[in-house]
Amino acid sequence: MAATVLASALVFWPVSGAMAQVTAYKQALAEASYGDEAIGAFYRQNRYQPVWTGEGELFRARRAALIEALSLAEIHGLPAARYDVDGLRAKMTAARTVRDMGLLEVEMSRVFARFAGDIQSGFLTPSKIDEGMVRVVERRGAQEYLSEMQAGDPGRYLRGLAPATSQYRALLKLKLGLEQDLARGGWGPTVPGGKLSPGDTGTRVVQLRNRLIAMGYMDRSAAASYDGTLQKAVQAFQVAHGLEPDGVAGDATLEEINRSVADRLKSVIVALERERWLPRDRGERHILVNQTDFTAKIVDHGRVTFETRSVIGMNTSDRRSPEFSDEMEHMVINPSWYVPRSIITKEYLPKLRANPNAVRHLEITDSRGRQVNRDALDFSQFSTRSFPFAMRQPPGKGNALGLVKFMFPNKYNIYLHDTPQKHLFAREVRAFSHGCIRLAQPFEFAYALLAAQEADPESFFHGVLNTGRETKVELTRHVPVHIIYRTAYVDDRGAPGYRRDVYGRDAKIWDAMSRAGVVLSAVQG
Known part of the structure; x- marks a missing residue:
């Protein structure tokens, strides 16, 4: 006024x-x-x-x-x-x-x-x-x-x-709630280290209970033991924070439980800025890959209709998955893997110098794509700059890309694909690739995409797959792909979720925001 x-x-x-x-x-x-x-x-x-x-x-x-x-x-x-x-x-x-x-x-x-x-x-x-x-x-x-x-x-x-998105509005609401928690002094004392399991008793159990109550994961209770109610609260917390929901408060779980209101508030403020960066038109149907959540989703009219686990790039300078948006144009069933030049020179050439018979699962090809007889080559004469050949892994179950890849051609050479290394999807933190996004359920992902253009997408997919031939399948309607990175978000049910800052990017964003004058506020509820 x-x-x-x-x-x-x-x-x-x-x-x-x-x-x-x-x-x-x-x-x-x-x-x-x-x-x-x-x-x-x-x-x-x-x-x-x-x-x-x-x-x-x-x-x-x-x-x-x-x-x-x-x-x-x-x-x-x-x-x-x-x-x-x-x-x-x-x-x-x-x-x-x-x-x-x-x-x-x-x-x-x-x-x-x-x-x-x-x-x-x-x-x-x-x-x-x-x-x-x-x-x-x-x-x-x-x-x-x-x-x-x-x-x-x-x-x-x-x-x-x-932004008029439901996510932006939900983040604003979450921000206000955290500011009110900050004004009340936070979530109470942190829980000292050391695993806590069902059946345990003592002061640390009480501290764990009180902190989960303050965070809203369980109702008020006077119980001093690690009972079933506390175990369910720990599991709910673990699900909301991308942790293995075993109901045991181990080191990783306690580390997240002990994060301050201020830390979570910073993540939400960074998420608001990140939401402003996204295209205003995301697409009625689009694919959303959240790197910190290790998931890939198909979203139709604002609702998640398919979700699968993913593996992202390893946390090293040359392998971290980039963040960008593009359009998926086609999939390749029974793909060959054309080995990136960086992998050839950094990983495979040293092995070939030591042993010409190394990596026999890969074909060495010339500039015209013709296979070269490796037995006739002296690999020791080649440097990383002078190596004149390409390398290709033919289609097959052992192919590094698995049996299908999903293409949105971009200058970063990033795409989504199957993988023979299925065991990695059981890991809690899934940062193992060279930068591309691996999918735990690539076939089901393909069915969901093909459902828009095929009466029987599963039969169509396997009909192509069973030929064993490398086949490009165009998507009649291109699908926007948004590869994002969110350590704070609100799910479809309105529940907040937090993830670890795998690549340290959000910490950099907060530093930049702080230098520009963004401050944390405590708001009386």
Whole structure:
């Protein structure tokens, strides 16, 4: 209310009055927008008419709506200092001359455009934070935002800039709940280390119980033993945090239980920024791979219709799976594996130098794809740069890609595929690949995709598979693929989930957000 009154109380000179005043106003607009091509172009196209500093109810509504939106920036995990709402209020109050109005007009447009871009598409550039975050964020310009603001209802337009996804709204709600927990002092004392199992008793069991109560995983209880109720609460916690749900509070489980409210709040604020980075149109049907969750999902009209476990890239500099969006175009049944050059030179060439008969399951081929007789080669003469051959593993059950791969051609050479190494899907942390995403249920994944174009997708798939021939199957409708990285999210049932920061990327994002002025807030419930 105070911001609305302040914005409405601003005294404005009539810019449509005397010619001298009109000229002075235009000169001030041109001067203030010099060097900012987008804003300058907007005002030239708009014939230097005001968006904010005119007289009348519409202009007052725009000013009030902007001040209100800027005042709520921290709710979205945005750095309030980037918009300096107090400084803008002061300039509004101090403006008296026509020149003041022109300078203020451009300043308000500049702050508005910055805020609009930040709340819609995020204020950080992913690739500047981590080389694996190669996502290209959709950005819109100041001209577009100002034209839309001018044409629409001010309050409704500003409120509609944030992502309209159910995930974004759920994260905002989760953020508020954590801020209230922070105001109450957190979740109580942490639980000292050492495994706790059903049947145990003692002070540490009581501390575990109290912490799970504070987190909302069990109702209040006076029990001092690790009974069935506490075991179920531990299992619920483990499921929500991507841990093996064995009901035993081992080291990994206690580490997650002991994380502070502040740590979880940081993850949620980072998740809000990450949600702003995603395309506004995700696709009515799309594939969602959350690296930290080690899952791949098919989502139809906002609902998960298929889910399987996945394996992602190993946590080394050259193998971490990148984050980006693309479109799946086809699948290859009975694929060959064309070994990437980096793997050939780093892993296989040293083995061939030591033993020409090494890796016999791979064919060595020339530039025309013809198989080369390895027995006639002296591998010791080749360096990583001079090695002139390619390598290929023919189709088969032992193929590194398994029996099917799913292609969304991209410059990172990343795709989804089957694997003969099925045992890895039983691991809790599944970061083992060279960067591509391995699927635990690739056949079922294929059936779900083919169901959109085949009357009997399973029979069709196995009919092709049984030929043993490498076969490309086009998807009649391409499916968007979003490879994301979320350590905090809210599931379809509205329950929060947290995951470990496998590659340390979220820690880097939080550092960047913190440096920009994002702070943790404690909110009284």
